[in-house]
Amino acid sequence: MKRLLLSVATLWLLSVLIFAGARMLPGNVGRAMLGPFADARAVEQLNHELGTDRPLLEQYATWIGGFVTGDLGESYAYRAPVAPFLWTALLNSAKLALVAFLMVVPLGLLGGTIAALYRDRAADRILSALGLAATIVPEFVSGIILILIFGVWLRWFPISATAPEGAGLLTQVYHLILPAIPLVLVLFGYIARMARAGMIEALDADYTRTAVLKGLSYPRVIWRHVLRNALLPTISVIATQTVYLIGGLVVIEILFQYQGIGSLIYTAANKKDFPMLQAGILSIGILFTATTLIADLLYALLDPRIRHGGDE
Amino acid sequence: MTETSSLRIEGLSVGYSVKGQMQRILDNVSIEIGRGEAYGLVGESGCGKSTTAFAALRYLPRNGQVESGRILIDGHDVYALDTAQLQDLRRRSVAMVYQDPGRALNPSIRTGRQLAEVFELLGEQRADWQRRSVEMLERVRIRDPLSVMARFPHQLSGGMQQRVCIAMALASNPSLLILDEPTTGLDATVEAEVLDLIRQLRHDLKTSILFISHNLAVVAQMCDRVGVLYAGQLVEEGSTAELFRAPRHPYTAELLRCLPDRNRSKADAPLSTIPGFLPLPGSITQGCIFAERCRLADPLCRAVIPEAKWSGDGMSRCHHEDRIGELRATGTGLPSASREPGLGEPVLELHQVSKTFGQSAHHIRAVSEVDLTLREGETLGLVGESGSGKTTLAHAILGLTRPDPESTILLDGKTLGARLADRSLDQVKAMQIVFQNPDSALNRSHTVRRMIGRTISRLLNLSPEERTRRIEDLTRAVRLTPRHLSARPRQLSGGLKQRVAIARAFAGEPRVVICDEPTSALDVSVQAAILNLLVELQSSERVSYIFISHDLGVVRYISDRIAVLYLGRLLEVGPAKAVFEGPHHPYTEALLSSVPSIEDRPAHRVRLSGEIPSATGPMTGCIFHSRCPRKIGAICETQEPPRLQLGPDHVIDCHLPQDRLGRN
Numbered sequence: 001m002k003r004l005l006l007s008v009a010t011l012w013l014l015s016v017l018i019f020a021g022a023r024m025l026p027g028n029v030g031r032a033m034l035g036p037f038a039d040a041r042a043v044e045q046l047n048h049e050l051g052t053d054r055p056l057l058e059q060y061a062t063w064i065g066g067f068v069t070g071d072l073g074e075s076y077a078y079r080a081p082v083a084p085f086l087w088t089a090l091l092n093s094a095k096l097a098l099v100a101f102l103m104v105v106p107l108g109l110l111g112g113t114i115a116a117l118y119r120d121r122a123a124d125r126i127l128s129a130l131g132l133a134a135t136i137v138p139e140f141v142s143g144i145i146l147i148l149i150f151g152v153w154l155r156w157f158p159i160s161a162t163a164p165e166g167a168g169l170l171t172q173v174y175h176l177i178l179p180a181i182p183l184v185l186v187l188f189g190y191i192a193r194m195a196r197a198g199m200i201e202a203l204d205a206d207y208t209r210t211a212v213l214k215g216l217s218y219p220r221v222i223w224r225h226v227l228r229n230a231l232l233p234t235i236s237v238i239a240t241q242t243v244y245l246i247g248g249l250v251v252i253e254i255l256f257q258y259q260g261i262g263s264l265i266y267t268a269a270n271k272k273d274f275p276m277l278q279a280g281i282l283s284i285g286i287l288f289t290a291t292t293l294i295a296d297l298l299y300a301l302l303d304p305r306i307r308h309g310g311d312e
Numbered sequence: 313m314t315e316t317s318s319l320r321i322e323g324l325s326v327g328y329s330v331k332g333q334m335q336r337i338l339d340n341v342s343i344e345i346g347r348g349e350a351y352g353l354v355g356e357s358g359c360g361k362s363t364t365a366f367a368a369l370r371y372l373p374r375n376g377q378v379e380s381g382r383i384l385i386d387g388h389d390v391y392a393l394d395t396a397q398l399q400d401l402r403r404r405s406v407a408m409v410y411q412d413p414g415r416a417l418n419p420s421i422r423t424g425r426q427l428a429e430v431f432e433l434l435g436e437q438r439a440d441w442q443r444r445s446v447e448m449l450e451r452v453r454i455r456d457p458l459s460v461m462a463r464f465p466h467q468l469s470g471g472m473q474q475r476v477c478i479a480m481a482l483a484s485n486p487s488l489l490i491l492d493e494p495t496t497g498l499d500a501t502v503e504a505e506v507l508d509l510i511r512q513l514r515h516d517l518k519t520s521i522l523f524i525s526h527n528l529a530v531v532a533q534m535c536d537r538v539g540v541l542y543a544g545q546l547v548e549e550g551s552t553a554e555l556f557r558a559p560r561h562p563y564t565a566e567l568l569r570c571l572p573d574r575n576r577s578k579a580d581a582p583l584s585t586i587p588g589f590l591p592l593p594g595s596i597t598q599g600c601i602f603a604e605r606c607r608l609a610d611p612l613c614r615a616v617i618p619e620a621k622w623s624g625d626g627m628s629r630c631h632h633e634d635r636i637g638e639l640r641a642t643g644t645g646l647p648s649a650s651r652e653p654g655l656g657e658p659v660l661e662l663h664q665v666s667k668t669f670g671q672s673a674h675h676i677r678a679v680s681e682v683d684l685t686l687r688e689g690e691t692l693g694l695v696g697e698s699g700s701g702k703t704t705l706a707h708a709i710l711g712l713t714r715p716d717p718e719s720t721i722l723l724d725g726k727t728l729g730a731r732l733a734d735r736s737l738d739q740v741k742a743m744q745i746v747f748q749n750p751d752s753a754l755n756r757s758h759t760v761r762r763m764i765g766r767t768i769s770r771l772l773n774l775s776p777e778e779r780t781r782r783i784e785d786l787t788r789a790v791r792l793t794p795r796h797l798s799a800r801p802r803q804l805s806g807g808l809k810q811r812v813a814i815a816r817a818f819a820g821e822p823r824v825v826i827c828d829e830p831t832s833a834l835d836v837s838v839q840a841a842i843l844n845l846l847v848e849l850q851s852s853e854r855v856s857y858i859f860i861s862h863d864l865g866v867v868r869y870i871s872d873r874i875a876v877l878y879l880g881r882l883l884e885v886g887p888a889k890a891v892f893e894g895p896h897h898p899y900t901e902a903l904l905s906s907v908p909s910i911e912d913r914p915a916h917r918v919r920l921s922g923e924i925p926s927a928t929g930p931m932t933g934c935i936f937h938s939r940c941p942r943k944i945g946a947i948c949e950t951q952e953p954p955r956l957q958l959g960p961d962h963v964i965d966c967h968l969p970q971d972r973l974g975r976n
Contacts, residue, residue, distance in 0.1 A: 206415040213369055214480070215403030215433050218393075224429075225418050232420075303420060 073275035093260035112195025131189025163208035185310030201232035318520035324381035352535035405482035413473035417465035424461025504906035550626030560628035572869035668760025693871030707867035750809035771820030807838035884963030895973035
């Protein structure tokens with residue numbers, strides 16, 4: 001309950017910051033929309049219509065009031081409600097994130113587990129080095145290389161992430177694989193390192209010793225006693241990364257011409273489309289808060305010590 | 313082939329590779345444990361006790377390696393087995409229980425499942441697992457097996473966890489049970505119960521036991537034969553009674569002399585200590601490994617490695633076995649604490665001090681209406697099981713936690729603020745604490761000079777020269793040398809670290825120092841040195857101590873008066889001697905009789921049954937009635953006990969008439 005209140009407070013603070021931040025962008029909304037050659041009267045007129053000439057506090061109140069009642073306002077640029085644009089973009093981003101996620105989580109956990117089981121040996125060294133190397137390559141570098149090799153040269157994958165209208169699930173996934181790979185590269189090292197650390201801690205734990213000395217075979221010790229305790233902390237780390245996968249992909253989305261939330265925010269910022277910008281950023285904020293909350297709940301569900309914490 | 317011994321270790325040497333170099337941890341150790349025999353392995357930390365156990369189970373750390381020797385369990389050479397055979401050996405023939413049962417059990421699996429796993433491994437029918445688990449838990453005297461099986465380990469108390477571990481170990485009825493410090497870290501009363509249980513089970517099951525402990529008294533009570541390990545070598549071995557009565561190796565003799573026991577107090581004589589440190593593995597290649605620290609050592613000892621000499625079933629490795637008697641005769645050379653206790657003015661007075669922890673509807677009264685007086689230069693021992701409120705009371709005195717409003721704490725007659733922030737610098741300076749674990753109390757990245765210096769700057773207003781002098785004085789006072797000043801904690805041993813912590817506590821010329829289990833993480837010889845230091849500092853600085861410890865021998869030695877705390881209430885306060893000799897409170901009686909001791913094996917023991925109840929909810933009558941072995945009747949449950957005045961300074965809260973209270 002306390003956690004929930006805290007989340008709400010965080011979001012409110014975020015909304016204020018977003019609002020203030022957006023208004024601090026240089027320039028004038030009406031001018032930005034009508035262009036440098038428009039009549040000053042028309043600019044003023046437009047600003048009045050949009051309400052951008054009213055006091056800031058009042059503007060904030062109108063916006064946030066609408067937001068909590070589900071009215072996200074109207075886009076300045078498209079002169080249409082923000083909501084449908086936002087939903088489409090979020091949905092697209094979620095699809096991309098899901099594809100990346102389904103690739104990186106098993107790979108990361110597997111990599112980390114193998115590294116831990118072969119601690120300080122060649123397999124461990126290679127995996128750790130690869131993970132680290134992959135993490136430090138920025139998405140736009142790996143993205144461009146991937147496009148050149150697999151899209152342009154080998155032509156295995158389409159270079160646009162957007163599938164044709166009305167395409168089936170498989171086609172959509174097919175289009176998303178190439179843009180997902182840079183994300184996999186960035187996250188793999190991170191998840192693998194967490195999984196490795198968790199595994200090593202569990203392997204060295206007294207309860208693992210108990211299990212071995214009971215006479216359990218090594219695979220069963222790992223499967224029954226080690227894995228579950230080892231991967232707990234990793235899971236909560238992964239959950240916080242989902243936000244990065246959804247909201248932090250401006251570069252990838254632009255590189256692969258994909259209409260996700262990242263490119264939506266980017267375009268809105270360029271066009272000074274405040275309602276769109278604010279709704280976009282705040283929705284990421286909500287996602288972030290929600291995923292951390294879910295991560296904690298998930299952790300509690302898997303760890304009886306936290307689940308039953310209160311009733312001792 | 314009939315094999316007469318459960319465990320036979322022949323000339324075992326084990327090395328650990330540290331930074332590419334092999335360091336020998338165990339050197340040519342031979343031990344034989346017969347069927348049904350209990351063998352105790354004692355020694356200070358780092359002597360190789362646990363390594364011996366893990367080598368026997370073929371579970372050495374990744375960098376450990378058996379360099380030579382053989383280990384046979386039930387006649388099977390452990391290191392000649394293939395994987396499947398080794399697993400089978402671990403399933404059926406040998407089991408182990410170790411320290412810290414909370415960690416030995418898997419936190420995310422219910423205890424029932426963990427226990428059933430043993431039966432699964434023995435190849436029993438799934439249908440029988442539950443029945444067999446219940447049987448095992450009943451065997452370790454768990455009253456409600458099904459509910460324990462449905463719980464996760466963290467939902468059980470430490471004593472219960474250890475019972476589950478023991479049940480798990482004994483489920484396969486192994487011929488050898490290895491116990492590595494099984495009761496270290498448990499409360500005295502719980503320890504006594506667990507030891508009773510092990511003794512009983514051993515009797516029923518005819519299991520052989522390898523019992524590893526640093527606690528000589530526990531080993532004395534549990535084992536038929538004892539081996540003493542020093543720096544990886546078995547220096548003495550013999551039957552328990554013989555070895556403790558007449559040790560044949562100087563190390564054993566010195567170790568026994570370090571022990572504070574209930575018949576000694578600081579007024580009698582300082583404790584003897586063993587000078588010097590445990591040698592680094594492999595650093596002594598010539599002569600006797602103990603020569604450097606031995607008071608009998610002569611050139612022969614430093615040149616020639618002593619052979620094992622057998623007489624009867626006892627063995628010792630010493631050139632001067634015949635001169636051991638001299639060790640007992642010589643004194644320690646230190647003056648005893650020469651002062652009359654209990655004559656000073658009151659320094660600290662507590663009136664009706666309570667502390668309630670509240671969580672909405674939940675109220676836990678950790679400390680309840682405590683009245684206490686601490687006089688100048690006096691040591692007040694504070695004893696009780698964990699959860700009795702010792703630490704909470706200490707924190708309230710220090711201003712680290714705010715006591716309930718009606719509480720009053722007076723320092724030199726002046727009321728102290730409830731919180732540290734409400735107190736003047738002088739008042740803060742006047743009260744200091746020494747914690748149990750110096751590792752977590754000292755900043756790892758600071759030098760000793762900086763740690764002590766910082767405390768001095770915080771508490772005293774001194775010029776740089778005076779400050780330097782003060783640092784040097786303090787260092788000398790706690791018997792550190794100036795070269796220690798530039799050392800960092802990781803370069804110091806546990807005992808040295810605790811000296812730094814003590815120096816820091818004394819930096820601001822305190823009036824009261826609270827010692828919270830200051831020696832329980834230390835070996836006996838180091839503990840003796842720290843206790844001697846505390847006594848010396850007390851007589852030179854006229855400081856008063858509140859000494860919290862679960863080791864009653866230590867409390868008896870250092871305390872002038874003792875206060876017994878149970879569920880946040882004082883049940884008895886009195887002079888140390890009177891509290892120990894009685895008449896005493898039934899709870900004190902139970903605490904005292906639960907302490908294992910080397911000399912006597914008391915026929916009559918008072919055992920507490922049941923768990924310590926929780927302090928939530930109103931408890932009517934005497935707080936101890938639910939576990940009291942001497943309960944009179946309904947009056948104990950309904951009426952608060954009267955305060956009996958047994959002596960000028962000795963009070964007990966109990967319904968029993970004075971002449972029916974227990975004595976020792």
